[in-house]
Amino acid sequence: MTKIDILVEGYAKEIENGWNASSNVTLVTSNSKNIIVDPGCNRKLLLDALEKHKLKTGDIDFVLNTHNHTDHTLLTSIFENAKVITTDEIYAGDHQVEHNNKIPETNLEIIQVPGHTPKHCALVVKTEKGTYVIAGDVFWWIDNEEQKIDIKKKILRIRAIWKN
Numbered sequence: 001m002t003k004i005d006i007l008v009e010g011y012a013k014e015i016e017n018g019w020n021a022s023s024n025v026t027l028v029t030s031n032s033k034n035i036i037v038d039p040g041c042n043r044k045l046l047l048d049a050l051e052k053h054k055l056k057t058g059d060i061d062f063v064l065n066t067h068n069h070t071d072h073t074l075l076t077s078i079f080e081n082a083k084v085i086t087t088d089e090i091y092a093g094d095h096q097v098e099h100n101n102k103i104p105e106t107n108l109e110i111i112q113v114p115g116h117t118p119k120h121c122a123l124v125v126k127t128e129k130g131t132y133v134i135a136g137d138v139f140w141w142i143d144n145e146e147q148k149i150d151i152k153k154k155i156l157r158i159r160a161i162w163k164n
């Protein structure tokens with residue numbers, strides 16, 4: 001069984017000279033593996049959410065960073081046993097290899113997606129309830145901002161990338 005839980009809901013609030021922002025943090029459990037997609041940068045919210053799910057940082061097997069922005073990646077290293085996955089590689093400590101677009105030992109597929117940095121990826125998760133794509137900052141907006149992008153157009157582009 002494959003399960004998806006939002007551990008931390010992301011936020012982006014503009015402040016004077018900067019931002020208060022942290023990404024969504026998603027937990028995917030599949031084939032007895034615990035995968036965090038984008039650990040974000042709010043340590044307290046993340047540790048509280050893990051505790052609610054009866055997980056410790058050492059229980060996480062993989063961290064997938066959807067792209068290299070600090071509000072998504074800052075807490076990557078708190079998961080002491082996790083292999084770290086990016087758009088095209090897996091790190092286990094100082095050992096780096098390319099991946100085959102899968103989270104090892106699962107059926108979870110890593111796809112390349114459009115975004116606001118050159119290398120963005122997303123995770124395709126098939127569950128009993130349907131297929132989900134967990135994507136960081138493919139759609140981006142400030143809290144309470146009206147959407148000015150054509151989301152349907154972006155979704156169609158992601159579908160086209162995924163099918164090819």
Ligand SMILES: [Zn+2]
Binds near residue numbers: 067069116136137
């Ligand atoms: Zn970003």
